[in-house]
Amino acid sequence: MSVTIDDVKYMANLARLQLSEDEAASLVRDMNDILGYMELLEQVDTSDIPPLEHVSDTGAGFRPDKAHPPLDHEEALKNAPDADSDYFRVPRVID
Amino acid sequence: MSVDTQFETVIGLEVHAQLLTESKAFAPVSNRFGSAPNTNVTPLCLGHPGTLPVPNENLIRYAVKLGLATNCKIRPKSIFARKNYFYPDMPKGYQISQFETPICYEGHMDIGLEDGSTKRIGITRIHMEEDAGKSIHDQDPHNTLIDLNRAGTPLLEIVSEPDIRSPQEAGAYMRKIWQIVRYLGVCDGNMEEGSLRCDANVSIRPAGQKEFNIRTEIKNLNSFRNVERALTYEVERQKELVLSGGSVIQQTLLWDPNEMRTRQMRSKEEAHDYRYFPEPDIPPVLVTDEMLEEIRLEIPELPEARRLRYISQFGLTDYDASVLTEDRPLADFFESILEQGASAKPAANLIITEIRRVLNEKGMAITTFPVGPERLAGLLALRGEDKISSSAMQTLLDAMVDAGPDSAASAGELAQEMNLLQVSDTGFLDPIVEEVLRNNPEEVKRYLGGKHGLIGFFIGQIMKKSQGKANPGMVRELVQKKITEFK
Numbered sequence: 001m002s003v004t005i006d007d008v009k010y011m012a013n014l015a016r017l018q019l020s021e022d023e024a025a026s027l028v029r030d031m032n033d034i035l036g037y038m039e040l041l042e043q044v045d046t047s048d049i050p051p052l053e054h055v056s057d058t059g060a061g062f063r064p065d066k067a068h069p070p071l072d073h074e075e076a077l078k079n080a081p082d083a084d085s086d087y088f089r090v091p092r093v094i095d
Numbered sequence: 096m097s098v099d100t101q102f103e104t105v106i107g108l109e110v111h112a113q114l115l116t117e118s119k120a121f122a123p124v125s126n127r128f129g130s131a132p133n134t135n136v137t138p139l140c141l142g143h144p145g146t147l148p149v150p151n152e153n154l155i156r157y158a159v160k161l162g163l164a165t166n167c168k169i170r171p172k173s174i175f176a177r178k179n180y181f182y183p184d185m186p187k188g189y190q191i192s193q194f195e196t197p198i199c200y201e202g203h204m205d206i207g208l209e210d211g212s213t214k215r216i217g218i219t220r221i222h223m224e225e226d227a228g229k230s231i232h233d234q235d236p237h238n239t240l241i242d243l244n245r246a247g248t249p250l251l252e253i254v255s256e257p258d259i260r261s262p263q264e265a266g267a268y269m270r271k272i273w274q275i276v277r278y279l280g281v282c283d284g285n286m287e288e289g290s291l292r293c294d295a296n297v298s299i300r301p302a303g304q305k306e307f308n309i310r311t312e313i314k315n316l317n318s319f320r321n322v323e324r325a326l327t328y329e330v331e332r333q334k335e336l337v338l339s340g341g342s343v344i345q346q347t348l349l350w351d352p353n354e355m356r357t358r359q360m361r362s363k364e365e366a367h368d369y370r371y372f373p374e375p376d377i378p379p380v381l382v383t384d385e386m387l388e389e390i391r392l393e394i395p396e397l398p399e400a401r402r403l404r405y406i407s408q409f410g411l412t413d414y415d416a417s418v419l420t421e422d423r424p425l426a427d428f429f430e431s432i433l434e435q436g437a438s439a440k441p442a443a444n445l446i447i448t449e450i451r452r453v454l455n456e457k458g459m460a461i462t463t464f465p466v467g468p469e470r471l472a473g474l475l476a477l478r479g480e481d482k483i484s485s486s487a488m489q490t491l492l493d494a495m496v497d498a499g500p501d502s503a504a505s506a507g508e509l510a511q512e513m514n515l516l517q518v519s520d521t522g523f524l525d526p527i528v529e530e531v532l533r534n535n536p537e538e539v540k541r542y543l544g545g546k547h548g549l550i551g552f553f554i555g556q557i558m559k560k561s562q563g564k565a566n567p568g569m570v571r572e573l574v575q576k577k578i579t580e581f582k
Contacts, residue, residue, distance in 0.1 A: 016181055053373045060377050061378075067118040067125040071141075076243075077133060087240035088240070092232070093230060
């Protein structure tokens with residue numbers, strides 16, 4: 001399995017990254033190197049080993065179902081590139 | 096394929112239930128509906144860096160509760176996953192959901208069909224996830240406005256097996272889910288406000304074929320009626336398409352309840368490449384045996400069991416038991432009247448005919464019914480002791496409702512005040528009976544000649560003269576006794 005320039009462009013688009021042709025070409029090399037290493041790892045027999053889903057095996061701590069005070073409304077909108085007094089404002093999204 | 100081809104409908108439903116928790120799924124902030132925009136938010140809901148999600152214990156507990164109530168297996172260890180996509184109402188760039196290891200799986204529910212039989216519908220999985228915020232497209236001509244109050248609201252997604260074979264079965268399945276989530280108290284079941292939402296996958300195949308054909312997905316089914324209508328429309332559309340030589344293409348459709356038809360949603364460019372991976376910020380969710388037992392004990396008697404108990408314990412008809420147990424608050428209300436000493440059958444009748452009439456007329460929920468169980472039991476006792484007529488009971492109930500929740504007047508006091516107590520006193524009734532008999536010599540003659548059906552006529556006249564206060568049983572006896580004196 002190897003990564004093509006089209007794969008990189010497709011993934012870049014999904015991740016909303018804008019890449020120059022040079023950057024895309026260098027990522028093709030990097031990703032193929034990574035896949036090459038994975039192929040090396042694949043020589044190890046892991047059929048008896050369950051997949052590692054998380055580094056911690058202790059289990060999630062749960063939070064009591066209590067509401068604390070929210071972030072202040074002005075604070076919440078403060079860092080947005082655009083907002084009115086109620087809402088975040090973003091370029092029109094057509095569904 | 097010819098016009099005579101018999102088609103079989105194949106439907107699977109995906110239901111989203113918004114949970115009735117105090118706080119959001121992963122952030123300790125209010126989960127209330129209807130607050131001012133962007134006020135129930137934390138840095139986590141806004142997708143700020145450096146924040147960490149911590150699961151709400153009730154997200155886990157409610158999921159397990161619903162899983163147990165729908166006969167699911169519960170995974171002792173399940174993990175959250177990230178579902179990646181960019182949309183402004185999901186500022187993190189991913190939705191925390193579950194993918195390969197849903198917390199509940201392989202369950203089932205039995206639904207009642209119209210012919211009285213039941214059918215088992217498999218439940219593939221129930222998983223936990225968070226909701227997105229709300230995008231508003233129609234308030235500003237150049238921008239989309241974003242409210243993140245709903246971002247992070249806890250949801251359960253309940254996925255059925257493609258076991259449903261008709262729009263009616265789909266409706267029955269949906270009602271059953273509604274009933275169960277309300278009985279468990281995990282979701283308010285309000286489809287119009289979107290706290291219970293349904294998407295349907297539907298395809299058709301020639302009867303006898305084993306493989307499934309291409310399906311379409313219908314979104315925006317915001318009422319039981321729309322579930323049935325949209326599916327009926329879509330099944331017909333697919334049949335006509337196939338019979339005219341076309342083929343169904345996989346697409347997402349939106350039900351338009353005003354136009355009564357489905358239409359295609361504009362498809363997003365890279366459809367469904369969500370690149371799920373395990374959520375690194377949340378360790379695995381462990382459900383211990385102790386937790387499981389604790390939650391099992393919290394599950395109330397479910398509608399089916401309650402309906403059967405009403406039939407066996409109280410001798411109610413299947414119909415009455417079904418009506419009373421359809422929604423938990425109504426069944427609870429019924430039982431609270433019984434706790435005040437009322438007998439089951441009259442109490443059931445009072446609720447089913449009179450109280451439901453009032454609820455309908457006033458657009459009221461049983462939870463806000465202004466007359467409490469104690470006073471209703473008093474009303475039933477008056478009727479049981481034959482102190483008031485059945486029409487007086489109706490009048491009294493209306494008066495008690497109109498007096499509102501602050502009124503403490505008992506049914507007996509009101510009956511006295513409104514002059515509705517039946518009179519069994521012969522000193523009062525004798526003269527009226529005699530007068531009526533005297534004034535209707537023709538009818539008396541015919542009665543004595545064998546026309547005994549005329550008794551109703553006399554009783555009617557006497558009831559009228561007594562302004563409805565006479566006890567009809569008593570009147571009947573008096574008429575039968577006194578009329579012989581006219582021989």
